[in-house]
Amino acid sequence: MAYPKHESILWRWGLWVSLTVVLLAAGLYLGREVGTEGLVREGICRELLAGYTSGRQGVISSVWWGPFPTLAILPVAFLLPAALSLPACLLVSALFGAATLVLIEQALRMWGAGRWRWVLLLGVALNPAFLEHCWTGSSLPMVTCLLVLSLYSVTSWVHRRRLLDLVWFAFGSALLLGTGYEMSGWVLAAVCVVAIEEWRRRVSGAEKRAVLLVALLPLAYMVALWLLMCWLIMGDHLYAMRSLMAAGPGPGSALILPDLIWWSYACLAILVVWMLVLALRGHDRGGVCLAVLGLALPGAAGLMAWREQLWDGAPLLLAILPAAVMALGHWLANREQGETANGGGASTRCDRRTVGVWLLACLPLILADIVPLALPPGALRTASVPSDSMQGPWLPELERHIRLQTPFAKVFVCGFESFALLQSHVSPIFEHALDFNFEKSKRDYHGHVLYILVPRPEQRNAMESIHWKNRNIYVQGGPDALYDSDWGNWRLFEIIQATMPR
């Protein structure tokens, strides 16, 4: 690999700022609105800054809502002037989206991919799914950015063994784990790759231990910190993982993806397998490492799909494209340098096959990205919750419905999406409930009529504590919960209380 000694910092920062501005401006111009995830994370930040327990719970209480994206939004939410009326999550998504592109460009340039890097970069930058996430305040740009950072740094580490690359990998993978459960499989694979790479080297045991400690300590610290925070805030150090232990596949939590998108991911996986074969044949350890980690993405996705924990728009699936682009860029860089060394030459049969595999992989992907844009809304199967139910236009009506029955009522809105739901309607009768407890609520609101509003158990909502603590509550209610009414994707239950003695 050709790693130039110097690179222009000005160029990198300039590109980052410019791309951020372009992404942000394009999103605002096209009138994209903040998605559910963005609303939830903004809501958590608001509660956190106000010093409420619900905010603290929102940061750490679920592996499905990792803390890092919320914590990345927090300082921006705090510092961004309210007069701008720009949601912090949009700015953060644009920043990370731009950083993803800059990192890919830097990686391809450092590897020596030449002009090809611009073509590959466009492949990611013009991907509608990627853009959509950048424009709606999703955490996906953060996931892709950290993934690209980890991939690039681990490959560079294998090539040139520079301490800075190891440190970047250590922090990239630790923060990637902090984005949530979905990337944990990939992070584990990356750790294994580094460990195997170290094990293969003929150096002293002390050096191997030092490398592994530097590489893995941030990751271990992230896990330990998460456990500690769960213990401090939730009173149970494993609370964030309880959904994985307690819940089987919930109704509606299974993968729902258009077939075309499935095919595109499968083709990209084939491309990465081909890259792996080429890297193995060329004894290119960096290439092998990159391809193995690229393959770990569909591998982890397959595992999650098997456990019915994967759905449309999952970051794990969408991160496959940047990984595939990097694998291809790495191969192209190797090929260009090989040609330069050999004084040029005709394209080999191997090259033609590679280009063929690449086209095969790209075609379904392009179609998968373009077709949904061309079709009218709702034409494709999707598990996405309609946005109107997230904004909660029916909340005032629900409040009237409850106040008609009693002026002393409390409605506990369960789950993370309560932060998105309640942001449009402020009322003292609604309260966030990430860790709802029937007995405690009865004690705390003695003399009130109590309700819980439970989200439909689909996608991430199926992993909410209200569902794993009270199996089938949405469908059957429970000994303490009596069905009242349905509101969008939410179901209202009245909490049954013993009659008070006079």
Next chain:
Amino acid sequence: MFQKSAVSSQQSAVTVGDPLMLSRLRPEWSARVPITSAQRTVLLAACGVVLLLAVWQPWLTAKVFVLTSTVFYVIHAIYKLALVRFSISVNSELVIGAAELAAIRDEELPVYSIMVPMYHECESVKHLVQALSQLDYPADKLDVQLLLEADDNETRAAVEAITLPAGFRVTVIPVSQPRTKPKACNVGLDFARGEYLVIYDAEDRPERDQLKKAVVGFSRAGANTICLQSRLNFYNPRHNLITRLFTAEYSAWFDLSLPGLSAVQAVIPLGGTSNHFVTRRLRELLGWDAFNVTEDCDLGIRIQRAGYQTSMLHTTTWEEACSRVRFWIPQRTRWIKGYIQTYLVHMRHPLQLLRELGLAKFLHFQLVVGCSTLATLLNPLFWFLAVLWFLFRLDALTSLFPGPVFAMGVLCLFAGNFAFVYLGMIGCYRRRYWDLVSYALLVPCYWILMSYSGWRAFFQFFSDPFKWEKTNHGLS
């Protein structure tokens, strides 16, 4: 007043100047008056206001204090991490290659002065002379001065017992107050014959080619660079736990933080030994402040105030790490006390300092000299609050940290402290002290010692500002 120095039998008597010249000619640059009356008035007034507020509005005062401290911690942590980032990625040091060194002809080399202040160091004399004799520099162009105190009979006897190589001489420092290393260095500076000059401690073992590297470094760095700071590290890092932790700290400071400061051309607090100077410029600056117990840090700031520059030189001098807590604490006390002295000396006229340094360097000065000292003093209070909260979950304590302050506090507690531990690991890794990487995890225990020394320094600053607690060497 200094008239003549008594000199050893190996040298003739030489007339010397005034080792306290700086404090006499530029008293505003000297720590002779540790705290001026204006500063005392301002500090007392500030303390009075805080006390009044604490009595009138205790809760609000506590909240403001916590908020201010938390913001300070966040800025300090980000700053230190940024320095490390600069040190790793930018050409932050003058790296002199073997080819450049090989190209130098001996006759082109200038006379180089080496000054070694010694006090009760009889056990180091032999090793020192051996280490300096092995320097790759023509003997006829070396001007080595061993600066011995007149009343230090055992060291003088140890020196007289050996035959000094060519180019070595002894300068005896008469007994006078203050009894500090910089005073001895000022005497030596007056006698120095070299175009360049370097300070070593008695137990130092510089890399053989360090002087040649410095000569090339000065010629490459340009006329404005009048000082080169070498990296320092220890030859006894594995002696015991304290030396291991000391090594982790030194590796992070000299291999990561100082190159970072050099990369952004900030003020560099010099490291006590292995500072190479352009002798003429050092004399212009009136040498060292004999009343400052970290004269090196002070000189680093004065170099910048005079419009000159310090750069880091990629070469190492090996020292002896203090291996006993009972000697380590006085040494650290002196360093922190010296930082307090330096900060107060240069902040006598803040606007003038701002004009002379410019805004960026002024802020660097605040962060490097002021904030690092303040952090060692503040740390115990916040550790205590953290322990109190973990153990008792007091609501009163929680209310001291409203939303944003809580978020910043958590960030500092968990991310900031982790980052500092990690820096120690990276420092050891860069030095290829593979086995010490894991010991860096214990650095938080070391911070407790630092804070203890910090408070000791704070009280000593008022009770005995010029006391020089000498570090004992030869223990490893």
